[in-house]
Amino acid sequence: MLTTSTPVTGDAIKQAIENRDGRTLASFYADHAVTRIIDRNNPPSRPKEIRGRGAIASFWDDICSRMMTHHVDITLADGDRMAFSQACTYPDGAKVFCIALLRLEDGMIAEQTVVQAWDE
Amino acid sequence: MQDMRKVISRYATSGGARIAYQTVGNGSLDVVLVPGFPSNIEILWEDPGFGHLVKRLAAFCRLILLDPRGMGLSDGIDSRNPPDARGRAADILAVMDAAGSGRAALIGASDGAAAAMLAAAMWPSRCRALVLHGGYACFLASVMDAKALQAFASATEGAWGTGATLARLAPRRAADRALVGWWGRLERLSASPTAAAALVGMWGALDVRDSLPSIAVPALVLHRTGDAHVPVESSRALARGIPGARLVELPGEEHPIWMGDVDAAADAIEQFLTGEKPVAHGDRMLAALLVLRVLGMSSGAGRTVPGRHLGERMELFRDALPPVVARHGGHARWTRPDQAHARFPAAARAASCAVALRETAASLGLWVAQGIHVGEIDPSPEDLSGPVLDVADRIAARGSGPEILLSRLASELVSGSGLQFVDRGALAGIDCRAPLPLVAIASERHLEPRSRTAPRAANLDALTPREREVLALVADGLSNPHIAVDLGLSEHTVKRHVANILLKLDLPSRAAVAGLAARRDAP
Numbered sequence: 001m002l003t004t005s006t007p008v009t010g011d012a013i014k015q016a017i018e019n020r021d022g023r024t025l026a027s028f029y030a031d032h033a034v035t036r037i038i039d040r041n042n043p044p045s046r047p048k049e050i051r052g053r054g055a056i057a058s059f060w061d062d063i064c065s066r067m068m069t070h071h072v073d074i075t076l077a078d079g080d081r082m083a084f085s086q087a088c089t090y091p092d093g094a095k096v097f098c099i100a101l102l103r104l105e106d107g108m109i110a111e112q113t114v115v116q117a118w119d120e
Numbered sequence: 121m122q123d124m125r126k127v128i129s130r131y132a133t134s135g136g137a138r139i140a141y142q143t144v145g146n147g148s149l150d151v152v153l154v155p156g157f158p159s160n161i162e163i164l165w166e167d168p169g170f171g172h173l174v175k176r177l178a179a180f181c182r183l184i185l186l187d188p189r190g191m192g193l194s195d196g197i198d199s200r201n202p203p204d205a206r207g208r209a210a211d212i213l214a215v216m217d218a219a220g221s222g223r224a225a226l227i228g229a230s231d232g233a234a235a236a237m238l239a240a241a242m243w244p245s246r247c248r249a250l251v252l253h254g255g256y257a258c259f260l261a262s263v264m265d266a267k268a269l270q271a272f273a274s275a276t277e278g279a280w281g282t283g284a285t286l287a288r289l290a291p292r293r294a295a296d297r298a299l300v301g302w303w304g305r306l307e308r309l310s311a312s313p314t315a316a317a318a319l320v321g322m323w324g325a326l327d328v329r330d331s332l333p334s335i336a337v338p339a340l341v342l343h344r345t346g347d348a349h350v351p352v353e354s355s356r357a358l359a360r361g362i363p364g365a366r367l368v369e370l371p372g373e374e375h376p377i378w379m380g381d382v383d384a385a386a387d388a389i390e391q392f393l394t395g396e397k398p399v400a401h402g403d404r405m406l407a408a409l410l411v412l413r414v415l416g417m418s419s420g421a422g423r424t425v426p427g428r429h430l431g432e433r434m435e436l437f438r439d440a441l442p443p444v445v446a447r448h449g450g451h452a453r454w455t456r457p458d459q460a461h462a463r464f465p466a467a468a469r470a471a472s473c474a475v476a477l478r479e480t481a482a483s484l485g486l487w488v489a490q491g492i493h494v495g496e497i498d499p500s501p502e503d504l505s506g507p508v509l510d511v512a513d514r515i516a517a518r519g520s521g522p523e524i525l526l527s528r529l530a531s532e533l534v535s536g537s538g539l540q541f542v543d544r545g546a547l548a549g550i551d552c553r554a555p556l557p558l559v560a561i562a563s564e565r566h567l568e569p570r571s572r573t574a575p576r577a578a579n580l581d582a583l584t585p586r587e588r589e590v591l592a593l594v595a596d597g598l599s600n601p602h603i604a605v606d607l608g609l610s611e612h613t614v615k616r617h618v619a620n621i622l623l624k625l626d627l628p629s630r631a632a633v634a635g636l637a638a639r640r641d642a643p
Contacts, residue, residue, distance in 0.1 A: 039146045062148040065222035090220035092130050
């Protein structure tokens with residue numbers, strides 16, 4: 001298990017996402033974490049599921065390799081639950097907006113549900 | 121399915137030239153599809169095979185489509201000084217930059233493979249993986265010699281815009297006149313004749329064999345064993361030359377990646393790029409299939425038109441059918457000179473298309489039999505086959521024209537379309553299945569079900585004077601709010617009157633009420 005010196009807080013998530021720091025982001029997840037993504041191609045009854053920190057790290061690695069800007073606008077925390085919204089822009093102007101809901105276990109992200117919409 | 125109308129074409133800048141691209145899909149992985157010749161990213165969407173490939177790939181990635189320099193929406197080339205593979209590789213990178221893709225898997229198809237290989241060799245940090253389809257490292261060594269290429273380039277220029285290059289890339293499909301017509305359009309909108317000849321001529325200079333050993337990213341090499349344009353040996357050589365490359369030979373002979381068995385290619389690519397075996401993409405879909413057979417000239421025409429004109433009429437009908445089907449949201453192919461198959465997303469469309477086709481055929485003095493059935497089919501866009509088609513075929517064979525026969529099942533999905541049906545017995549069951557009831561589209565549209573042809577002796581005396589007033593207005597086609605205004609009643613009261621009328625006369629609908637009133641008024 002990776003050790004992290006950065007506790008999982010709204011600010012830490014905001015920093016890591018906005019700096020496209022995939023490695024730090026991956027370190028926020030528990031080993032058995034699950035990320036579910038719901039979008040046009042992955043409807044609610046069949047969300048895309050990314051299981052385990054390895055796969056989630058690879059997911060963030062891909063996202064962070066994109067030369068785009070991310071703005072994390074709102075972060076909310078309520079006990080072991082967190083939520084944030086994220087607005088992203090590609091260099092050609094295409095925008096993505098997503099809302100993520102998180103459940104933490106022992107200070108690490110155990111479950112994440114992302115709902116996203118894209119300009120296409 | 122993604123709708124082309126919602127896909128935005130954008131332009132990247134590469135060394136002063138503009139390269140057109142589109143992005144489709146929301147996946148975290150970026151995949152760039154570098155297509156072969158000819159290409160126009162807006163026209164290609166019209167082909168169901170291309171649409172299906174894009175749908176399959178965009179389901180797990182963000183797919184970036186581009187028109188190579190000199191083709192489609194991208195800037196033209198200087199035909200005396202066409203870009204080399206290096207220039208085309210730089211164009212890929214420029215598109216990735218514009219789309220914000222730091223690292224992408226590259227799919228190089230046909231002549232796009234050389235550019236993709238070079239990009240992977242030159243910029244390994246930008247390339248996550250490499251997939252090649254029907255590709256080659258050196259055209260002259262793998263595909264044809266310089267003399268043959270020169271002849272092909274000259275033939276291409278001469279026949280450009282007629283769809284003639286289809287015969288080279290997918291010969292088995294070259295008998296499909298509608299496809300040839302569309303291919304001609306693709307040619308015209310992908311390049312001018314001079315540019316096309318220059319692009320073909322440029323293939324002779326493609327040789328990236330020296331770069332193969334320096335490709336350090338995971339590579340998958342796909343090739344259809346019967347590829348009509350590029351022999352499979354070419355990809356076997358690629359797989360030997362690229363360190364660690366995996367070769368997968370697929371059945372089929374179509375050269376373009378988006379023709380033929382698109383799913384086999386998409387399955388291999390998805391598994392390679394995601395590491396996951398594609399879920400049986402529960403993609404079997406419900407469709408309505410129409411089989412049309414031309415039986416000959418209608419007897420009326422036979423008396424006035426000499427038989428030798430049959431061929432001419434057939435030609436006209438063969439050309440007229442695909443657009444009629446397309447207008448009804450379907451996709452058609454002539455599978456024999458006198459037989460066409462079409463599929464539609466809904467039974468009502470198939471039925472109304474059949475009516476339109478019957479009219480088209482009649483205007484040409486042709487007699488056609490048509491059969492419609494519904495069921496789950498393989499979404500593979502070409503070569504419809506399977507049990508649903510077999511049944512539609514047997515239904516069509518049962519018809520003697522010009523009746524349009526449907527399975528009862530199909531007719532039940534058409535409710536609300538205004539079409540009415542009459543029973544036509546049943547098709548004997550095969551494989552221990554129950555016989556399949558058949559119906560024919562009634563030649564007239566009736567206001568009430570055909571089964572009620574004997575007007576019941578409805579007793580209008582049972583109605584109150586007010587209800588009779590309401591009945592008269594319903595028969596005139598007025599809506600409840602109109603009737604309410606006319607009679608100075610509330611809409612709610614009118615509704616209650618109408619419900620009482622239906623109840624007292626035992627009629628199923630307002631339309632039936634109108635029909636009854638009309639019959640009673642008739643002399």
